Amino acid sequence: MTFDIVWRSVAIGVGATLLMDIWAFLLYKMFGQARPNWTPVGRWVWHLREKVFHDDIGDATPYVHESALGWAFHYFVGIVYGIILVVVAGAGWLVAPTFLPAFILGMVTVGAGWFLLAPGMGAGWAASKRPNPMKVRALNLVSHTVFAFGLYGTALLIR
Template identity: 45%
Template sequence: MNQWMDIVFLTILIGVGATMAMDLWRFLLQKTLKVNSLDLGLLGRWVGHCFRGKFFHERIIDTERIPGELILGWFSHYMIGIFFASLLPIFWGDVWLENPSLKEPLVLGLMTILAPWFLMQPAMGIGIAASKTPKPYQVRIRNIAIHTVYGFGLYGSALLAQVFLR
């Protein structure tokens, strides 16, 4: 694989697939254990306010709503997933896309936790690594779990893409 467009297309497929794995995990947790996770409407609200120049909030839940924030949140969620998937060929080369192994996407999946812990959660008013939430360790464990699922989703999506695109 040496065509730039092939790499971009494959990276988009892998990012979408891995993000879908996260969504399936969130759905299963919500339906079986009644565990709620990030409200993608709040992600959209934060992103919408970022476009208006406001990055930090006391509490994002109390911040003025943005028209279409749920759609913006879903779109942003998938764009973030695709962005992080693009780090696979950047860090490990397009060789990884041709012959995926599990270690790299798991490492990347766990590295992606830095974004919510040190950027999104503080900016949304819940502190570094959810430190201002009532049960920060529960949030952190859920964060680690879902980012691990993302890593497995990267690997699984890469394998599926190879099967269907060969």
């Protein structure tokens, strides 16, 4: 990969993640929807050295910088997804972005949350142990659709 392709891939991931965070903020302001809490994610990342799946991440030993680690991990994952999109779609996609590859990746990335992050933190497969798993799943699908629009929109902005 050339430097131009790398920086564009990184920018696409950051832009998409930022749009997803703006979406979450709007849901909070307009509908009182709880904002994502990246602190438990940071604790989960910290404890990945020991194990992946916890009964309840809240029972794991706290880490002093878990909030910062959670936010950093959130953006790191977004960057990785931006790079994956460009690798899979090809460098030509950067010249003429289309929505479909971004949307497909956005939907595929829901799986990471449902089948790795949620059970890893003790929420069960696809948030099945949460009191409102269908609401969580619906919000995940919408948020990752917004992420897909962010991938596509950022690519359009920087082409």
